[in-house]
Amino acid sequence: MARAPSTPKITRTLKDLRRHIARYRKAGETVALVPTMGALHDGHLTLVRTAKQKAQRAVVSIFVNPTQFAPNEDLARYPRDEAGDLAKLATVGADLVWAPSPDEMYGANFATRIEVEGAARGLEGAFRPHHFAGVATVCCKLFSQATPDVAIFGEKDYQQLCVIRQMVRDLNLPLAIHGVATVREKDGLARSSRNAYLSADERAAAPTLSVAIRTVAVQVADGTKQAAAIKAATKALERAGFGPIDYIAVADAETLDRWDPKSGRPGRVLVAARLGTTRLIDNVPVPRRKA
Ligand code: PAJ
Numbered sequence: 001m002a003r004a005p006s007t008p009k010i011t012r013t014l015k016d017l018r019r020h021i022a023r024y025r026k027a028g029e030t031v032a033l034v035p036t037m038g039a040l041h042d043g044h045l046t047l048v049r050t051a052k053q054k055a056q057r058a059v060v061s062i063f064v065n066p067t068q069f070a071p072n073e074d075l076a077r078y079p080r081d082e083a084g085d086l087a088k089l090a091t092v093g094a095d096l097v098w099a100p101s102p103d104e105m106y107g108a109n110f111a112t113r114i115e116v117e118g119a120a121r122g123l124e125g126a127f128r129p130h131h132f133a134g135v136a137t138v139c140c141k142l143f144s145q146a147t148p149d150v151a152i153f154g155e156k157d158y159q160q161l162c163v164i165r166q167m168v169r170d171l172n173l174p175l176a177i178h179g180v181a182t183v184r185e186k187d188g189l190a191r192s193s194r195n196a197y198l199s200a201d202e203r204a205a206a207p208t209l210s211v212a213i214r215t216v217a218v219q220v221a222d223g224t225k226q227a228a229a230i231k232a233a234t235k236a237l238e239r240a241g242f243g244p245i246d247y248i249a250v251a252d253a254e255t256l257d258r259w260d261p262k263s264g265r266p267g268r269v270l271v272a273a274r275l276g277t278t279r280l281i282d283n284v285p286v287p288r289r290k291a
Contacts, residue, residue, distance in 0.1 A: 068134030
């Protein structure tokens with residue numbers, strides 16, 4: 001019988017986490033992990049709902065991982081609201097929250113880094129050189145701490161999802177990775193903890209980002225040259241007040257190399273652009289056209 005939703009248990013030490021996981025395993029239960037940095041919104045909650053469908057126990061990690069932020073990035077001002085997060089997680093039936101301190105996660109003499117190549121190299125990797133090593137290393141640790149059967153990630157961070165899949169494949173990590181479609185506001189803006197940084201005017205302009213990449217996706221599917229579609233989208237974003245625009249790219253959905261429309265492989269349009277002081281990212285699939 002389904003358990004009634006209640007506030008999830010919170011654990012802050014690896015020893016305690018392992019005790020909970022051992023109890024689930026002893027009862028023959030499967031475990032899904034949802035890695036997050038907190039400041040939870042409906043996108044995260046959708047991942048937790050998916051976790052509950054994929055396994056009997058949903059474990060959510062909340063850890064603002066310092067190693068994936070560059071010194072000039074927003075680590076210090078990254079939104080944090082643990083009480084609010086726990087209340088939201090109660091509504092979706094999360095069983096356990098893993099919220100270690102940076103010391104509990106990394107200890108004093110931490111000296112290991114997982115560097116994924118391939119999918120991690122371009123796009124975000126070019127603008128945030130150490131970002132994916134930080135993400136891959138912490139996710140690998142989270143996987144070996146919580147030993148889930150499956151981990152749930154959002155397509156919102158599409159390149160991150162590709163990097164995690166690559167790492168899991170390459171290192172034979174014994175879990176499945178499940179991707180979930182991006183959850184959006186009614187006006188199309190992808191839900192993000194960083195949307196909280198936007199002023200009222202910026203928030204009004206922000207949906208242009210998803211409109212621009214959707215337009216590129218439809219155009220390249222219909223045979224428009226990628227460079228022309230990207231140029232028009234860049235102009236539309238600049239008119240709406242975005243800038244600098246770090247990239248708009250049409251990529252192979254798996255390798256993230258440049259997409260060849262003749263390859264028959266799925267494509268993805270990805271963007272990163274600044275609106276005021278906030279850097280937003282988004283992506284959409286290239287629609288499949290019948291040959
Ligand atoms: P965070 O930005 O908190 O995101 C946690 C997870 O929620 C990621 O898998 C992300 O893709 C997903 N997510 C965020 N917004 C979403 C949306 N609008 N729709 C669907 N899914 C969404 O990504 C990270 O944290 C970190 O890099 C982490 C993986 C936890 C490693 O530190």
